[in-house]
Amino acid sequence: MTSRKSVLVLGGSSDIGRAAARAFAKAGYDVALAGRDVAALEPDAADLRARYDVEVGLHKFDVLDTASFESFIGALPALPEIVISIVGLLGVQADAESDLAHATAIMRSNYEGPALILGLFAERFLARGSGTIVGVSSVAGDRGRASNYVYGSAKAGFSAFLSGLRARASRGGVHVVTVKPGFVRTRMTEGMKLIGPLTVEAPVVGDAILRAVENKTDVVYVSGKWRLVMLIIKTLPEAVFKKLKF
Amino acid sequence: MTLVSGWGRFPVVDSDVLRPRSFAAVGEAVSAGTVARGNGRAYGDAAIGATRTLTMTGFDRVRSFDPATGRIRLEAGVLLSDLIDTFGPRGFLPFVVPGTRFVSVGGAIAADVHGKNHHCEGGFGRYVDSLLLRTGQGEVIEASRDENSDAFFATVGGMGLTGIILEATMRLRPVETGWIRERVISASDLDAAMRALEAGDAATYSVAWIDCVARGRDLGRSLIYLGEHADRGELAEGADAFPVGQGSRLSVPVDLPSIALNRTSVRAFNELYYRMGARRAGGSHVVSLYPYFFPLDSVGGWNRIYGKRGFLQHQCVIPQAGARAVLGEILDRVARRGDASFLAVLKKLGQGDGILSFPLPGYTLALDFPVKGDILNFLDEIDRLVVAAGGRLYLAKDARQSRATFEAGYPALRRFNAIRKSLDPAGNIRSKLSQRLFDEV
Numbered sequence: 281m282t283s284r285k286s287v288l289v290l291g292g293s294s295d296i297g298r299a300a301a302r303a304f305a306k307a308g309y310d311v312a313l314a315g316r317d318v319a320a321l322e323p324d325a326a327d328l329r330a331r332y333d334v335e336v337g338l339h340k341f342d343v344l345d346t347a348s349f350e351s352f353i354g355a356l357p358a359l360p361e362i363v364i365s366i367v368g369l370l371g372v373q374a375d376a377e378s379d380l381a382h383a384t385a386i387m388r389s390n391y392e393g394p395a396l397i398l399g400l401f402a403e404r405f406l407a408r409g410s411g412t413i414v415g416v417s418s419v420a421g422d423r424g425r426a427s428n429y430v431y432g433s434a435k436a437g438f439s440a441f442l443s444g445l446r447a448r449a450s451r452g453g454v455h456v457v458t459v460k461p462g463f464v465r466t467r468m469t470e471g472m473k474l475i476g477p478l479t480v481e482a483p484v485v486g487d488a489i490l491r492a493v494e495n496k497t498d499v500v501y502v503s504g505k506w507r508l509v510m511l512i513i514k515t516l517p518e519a520v521f522k523k524l525k526f
Numbered sequence: 527m528t529l530v531s532g533w534g535r536f537p538v539v540d541s542d543v544l545r546p547r548s549f550a551a552v553g554e555a556v557s558a559g560t561v562a563r564g565n566g567r568a569y570g571d572a573a574i575g576a577t578r579t580l581t582m583t584g585f586d587r588v589r590s591f592d593p594a595t596g597r598i599r600l601e602a603g604v605l606l607s608d609l610i611d612t613f614g615p616r617g618f619l620p621f622v623v624p625g626t627r628f629v630s631v632g633g634a635i636a637a638d639v640h641g642k643n644h645h646c647e648g649g650f651g652r653y654v655d656s657l658l659l660r661t662g663q664g665e666v667i668e669a670s671r672d673e674n675s676d677a678f679f680a681t682v683g684g685m686g687l688t689g690i691i692l693e694a695t696m697r698l699r700p701v702e703t704g705w706i707r708e709r710v711i712s713a714s715d716l717d718a719a720m721r722a723l724e725a726g727d728a729a730t731y732s733v734a735w736i737d738c739v740a741r742g743r744d745l746g747r748s749l750i751y752l753g754e755h756a757d758r759g760e761l762a763e764g765a766d767a768f769p770v771g772q773g774s775r776l777s778v779p780v781d782l783p784s785i786a787l788n789r790t791s792v793r794a795f796n797e798l799y800y801r802m803g804a805r806r807a808g809g810s811h812v813v814s815l816y817p818y819f820f821p822l823d824s825v826g827g828w829n830r831i832y833g834k835r836g837f838l839q840h841q842c843v844i845p846q847a848g849a850r851a852v853l854g855e856i857l858d859r860v861a862r863r864g865d866a867s868f869l870a871v872l873k874k875l876g877q878g879d880g881i882l883s884f885p886l887p888g889y890t891l892a893l894d895f896p897v898k899g900d901i902l903n904f905l906d907e908i909d910r911l912v913v914a915a916g917g918r919l920y921l922a923k924d925a926r927q928s929r930a931t932f933e934a935g936y937p938a939l940r941r942f943n944a945i946r947k948s949l950d951p952a953g954n955i956r957s958k959l960s961q962r963l964f965d966e967v
Contacts, residue, residue: 306612323587323589324587326587326588326589326590327587327588327589330588330589330590330591330598331588331591331612331613332612333593333616467547470545
C-alpha cells in the first residue's frame with residue numbers, strides 16, 4: 281500500500297460519484313470505487329489512472345445488502361481516510377405510493393443502507409482517531425413535498441443521522457460532511473424539468489465535496505442559492521405549504 | 527422532439543435528442559436520420575440530426591495515457607478544456623486547438639478543426655492515429671491511415687456523416703510550460719496585414735484580428751499575434767509552469783436587444799481594441815495559453831450578444847494566389863455595410879488532411895453577422911466572390927450556404943459520398959447540414 285491519502289467512494293458509478301472520484305484523484309488521493317457492478321467500474325478506474333497517475337481499487341458493494349457490510353469493510357485492503365456515500369435512488373413517487381416494494385427500495389437505498397455503512401466506518405474512524413465521512417443527502421430532505429416525499433423522507437432521515445453522527449464524532453477527531461446538491465444534471469435527473477439557475481453539473485458537486493472535506497465544512501449546499509430557497513421553503517407555514525404545487 | 531440549435535442559434539430546428547450511456551446504447555439509438563453531437567459548438571446545423579441527435583458528452587473517459595510519448599486513447603466526448611486542464615500540468619497539450627476549448631474530441635475530429643498553427647502544423651486530424659467508429663450500417667470499426675483508411679480520411683473533417691465517433695487515439699504535444707511567448711504586430715491596412723502573416727510563416731502560431739469596420743485607407747487594419755511555446759527559463763521568477771485555467775470572468779446572462787449591437791458601438795469597440803493592441807505592438811511578452819488561444823472563452827455565453835435571433839459566421843478560405851484581391855473586395859463590402867460585428871479573424875492555412883477538410887493553402891477570413899435584414903442575400907453575394915476565387919466555406923460554421931457554393935468548393939465530395947455510401951448504404955447517418963447540402967433529394 282502507498283502512504284498517500286485515500287478516499288473510498290460508495291456509489292462510484294454514479295455521475296456524482298465519478299465526479300467526486302476525479303476531484304479527489306486530481307488532488308492526489310488514491311481512490312477506491314465501490315458499486316454493485318465492479319466490471320462497469322473498470323473504465324472509470326482506467327480513466328482515473330490515466331489522468332492522474334493514482335492507485336485505483338474496485339470493490340463490490342450493494343447498499344441493500346446490509347448483512348454484507350461488516351465483511352465489505354473487513355475485506356478492504358486498508359481503512360480509507362475518507363469515505364463518501366453517494367448511493368441513492370430517486371425512484372418514482374407515484375409508484376411508491378402504492379407499491380410497497382418500490383417505496384421500501386427508496387427508503388432503504390437513501391437512508392438505511394447509507395446510514396448503516398457510514399455508521400460502521402465511523403466506529404472504525406473513531407477507533408483510529410481520524411477520518412472524514414461524507415454523506416450526499418438532498419435538499420429534498422429539508423421538507424417533505426407532495427411530489428417526492430418518499431425519497432425526501434429517507435433523505436431527511438439520512439440528514440438527521442449525519443447531523444447526530446457529526447456531533448458525536450467531532451469529539452473523537454472524525455469529521456462528518458452533509459452534502460445537499462440541489463438539482464444536478466445527471467442520469468438520475470434525466471428527462472426532469474430542472475430550473476436552470478438552480479442546476480449544476482456533476483463536476484461542480486465533485487469539487488464542492490473535495491473543498492468541504494479539506495475545509496472541514498459541516499453542511500454544504502452546492503449552489504449557495506439553495507440555502508436561501510430551502511430557508512424560505514422550510515419557514516413557510518404548513519397551512520400555506522400544503523396548498524403549493526411542487 | 528426538442529428544439530435544437532448550434533452555437534450561432536440559427537437555425538433552430540426540431541430533433542429528437544438522446545443521451546446514450548453506453549456504446550451499446552449508441553448503436554441502439556441510431557435510426558434513420560441520426561447524427562452525433564459533441565458540446566454543441568458547431569455554429570450552424572452540422573451537429574443536429576435530421577431526425578435524431580445523439581449527445582456524446584457523457585463519454586468522457588480517458589482509456590490510457592503514455593506519459594513517455596504523449597499518446598492518449600480517449601472517448602470522443604472528452605472536451606479539449608478537460609484535456610488541457612488534466613494533462614497540461616503533466617506537460618502535454620493538444621497539438622491543435624480552435625478558438626474555443628469547449629469542443630469535444632469527436633467534434634474536433636469531425637470538423638478537423640484548425641488552430642493558429644495550421645499553416646505549419648496542420649489540423650486536429652493530423653494528430654489522430656486511429657478512430658473507433660460506429661458506422662451507419664451498424665459495424666464498429668477501427669480506422670487509421672493503414673486500416674480502413676478510406677473511413678479514416680472521410681471521418682476526419684467528415685462532419686460526423688461517416689458514423690458515430692466513439693473513441694480516438696491521438697498524440698499530445700509535449701510542452702515545458704502552459705505559457706505562450708507572444709509578439710504583437712500592428713498592421714495599418716490589409717497589405718501590411720498579409721505581409722506580416724507571410725513574414726510570420728515560420729512562427730508556430732499566427733493569427734490576425736481585423737477591424738472590419740475600418741474603411742478606405744484603413745481597410746484591413748489589424749493586429750497580428752505570433753506565438754511560440756515558452757520554456758521554463760522565460761517565465762517570471764516564481765511563476766507556475768502551468769497557469770491556472772480561468773472560468774468565465776464575465777458572462778452574458780440574457781439575450782441583448784439587437785440595438786446593443788450597432789454601427790457606433792461596434793466601431794467604438796474596434797477602435798479601442800486596435801489602439802490598445804497597437805500600444806503593445808513591437809516587443810514580445812509571455813501570456814497564459816488561455817487568453818492566447820481562447821480569447822472569447824472568458825466571456826461565457828457570448829453568443830447571446832447577438833440577441834435572440836442569433837448570428838451567422840461566414841468563414842471562407844481563399845487560395846493563396848488570388849487572395850489579396852478577393853479579401854480586399856469582401857472586407858470593403860463588409861465595411862461599407864457596417865454591421866459585421868466586432869473583430870474579424872484572418873489567418874493562413876496549409877493543406878487539409880481529410881477528404882472534406884476545410885483548409886487549403888491560402889487565407890481564411892471569419893466574420894460574424896447578426897441575423898437580420900438582408901444578411902442572407904448579402905452573404906450569397908460574398909459566396910460568389912469566394913467561389914470565383916476557388917475558395918470554400920467552413921462547414922462547422924455554416925448554416926446557410928447553397929448547394930452550388932458547397933459543391934463548387936469541395937470537389938472531393940464525390941469521393942466522400944462514395945465512402946459514405948459504403949459505410950452506410952441505407953443512409954441512416956444524416957444531419958440537417960447533410961440534408962441541406964449533400965443528400966440526394
